Amino acid sequence: MPDEKTFFRHIDVKIWDLLQTGRGANILQGSVSFKDDNLEYCTEILPGMHDLSKLRSWWEDLAQDATNTDNRNHTDGFVQGIQPWMWAADYVRKYNTDWEKEVCAAGDLRLSLPMIPHGSIGPATAIRQAILPWFVAVKADGTTLDTPESGSWEEISAAHRDIVAIPALPQAIAVLFTAV
Template sequence: MGNWDAFIKDKSDWFTPTNVPNFAGRSSYRFMPDDHPPIPRIQESERNGFSLENILTRIYGTANPEFQNPPQDFDVTGNIVLPKLFGWLEDDISHVEGVRELSQLLNIELSGCSLLQLIHIGFNLYDYHYTPAVSRPRLGWNRSMFQSLTQQLVRQDICYYAAYVAIRPDHAWRLIAFPYYTKSAYPGEDTKFIHIDLALATGRGANAVQGSLSFTDEDGETCSVVLPGIHKHLARWWEIISTSPESQVLGNTVAVYPWIWDERCRQEFKTDFERSICMTGDVRLTLPCVPHGSVGPATTLRRTVMPWFGAVQDDHERLETAEAGVWSSISDAHRDLRLCTKDSVREHM
C-alpha cells in the first residue's frame, strides 16, 4: 500500500498477460481508484477561474467558436474537437528571414509559403525513408517519425498545453510528452480499428487525455470514431462483457469486437460510435475511458500527430502510469532526439 509502482516491479511475474484470465476480472485495475499517487494539480480550478470555457475564451476570444460539440458537453461525451487551434500553421511566412534560402536549398517554390507546407514536406521525407516490417504493415502509420521538427513544435505549443490541462479531469499541470509516432495514411491503406486502452480505462492513468492534431481535412470516410458517454457506465459495461464466453482477451489495449459492443449495449446505454471529423489545424481530445479508433480504408490523405502528455508525480520522476516509464528516460529521449525504448525505461526504474 502506498507504493504501487515498486510493488508491481517486485512482483512483476504476478501481472504478466498470461496470468490474467480475462480483462473484465483484472482485480489490480479497478474502476477509478481513490488512491492515486499525488500529482500537482490546479486546486479549486473553477473558483480560481481555471475552466475549459475560460481557457477557450482566452485562446479564441469566445468559449464556443463553432464547436462540433460545445465544451459544456465534454463531461457528458468525453470527447471534444477544438477547431483551428493550430490554424496559424497556414499563415503566410514567405516574408520570414531564411525562407528564401530554404526554398533554394530544397529547390521548391515557397512563395506564399506556410509552416503547414513545410510540415507536409517533412512528412514526405519521413514516408520516403520508412520501410515497414513485412510482418507489420503500415496501416497508415509512420513508425519512424518520433522527433521531427513538427512534433517538437506541437509539444511546445502553450495553447495546446493549456487546453490539455483544462480538459484533464484532475487538471494536472506538470506534464511531459511521450515521443510517439505519426499517422500518415494514404488513400487505399487499411486504417480501420477501434480499441480501448484497458489499463487506463479501468483506473491506472484515468486522467491521461488522448488526442491528435490534424494536418489534413478529414471526411466521413477518413477520420476518427469515438463512443461518446460510455465512460459514465464502465462498471456496467464490463459486467456485460464478463458474462460473454468470448471474454478471453489479453493485453492492455483491447480491440472492440462486435461481441464487446452489440445491439444490447446500444439499447441499454443509449449511445453508439460516431465520427469525430477534424479539419486542418483542429485538435481532438478524448478521455482514455472512451473507446476510439479510425474508419477505413482511407479515401484521402490523412496526417496527424499525437503529443501524448502524461502527468509527472511529486518525486519529479514517476509518471501517472508506470508503463509509460519515468521522467528521466523520457526527457533524455527528447534531449537526444531518440526513441524512448523499453530498455531505457527499465534502467531508470
C-alpha cells in the same frame, strides 16, 4: 494512404486495471490534424463511455455476454481491442450511445481520455496527416509517471532532449507537468 486498412476500435488502457487501480486515468490524448478528415475516413468515439460507472457496467456485461464463450474481452495488454460483438445493438440501447464520427478539419485539435472507446474507420480514402500526442501525469515524486511501464520522467525527458526513440510504450510520447 488511400486504400490502406485503417479500421480499428479500442480503449487505450487495460480496463480492469483502470477500474481497480485508476492506472491510466491521468492521461490526456488526442490529435492535431494537418489535413481535413471526411465522413468516410475519420476518428470515431463512443460518447459518454469514458464515465467509469458506465465503463464498469459495460465491462461486467461483456463478461456475462452469451457470445463471449472464451472470455475474450479480457486482456493482459495495455490496450483493449473492441471486436464487433462487444458493441451490439443491446449495448447501444442500454447505454444510449453509439459510434460517432469526429471529423476534424486541418488545424483542429481533438482531446479525449484514454478510457473512451475510439477508433478509425476505413479503409483510408485519402492521405491522413496528424500528430497524436499523449500527455501523462507525473506523480508527486517528480519522476514516476501515472503509467510507470511507460518509463520514467528522466527517460522520457532524455529521449526528447536527445531526439531518440523512447524506450517504452507510446503512452510516454509527451508528459504533462503536473503532480497527482
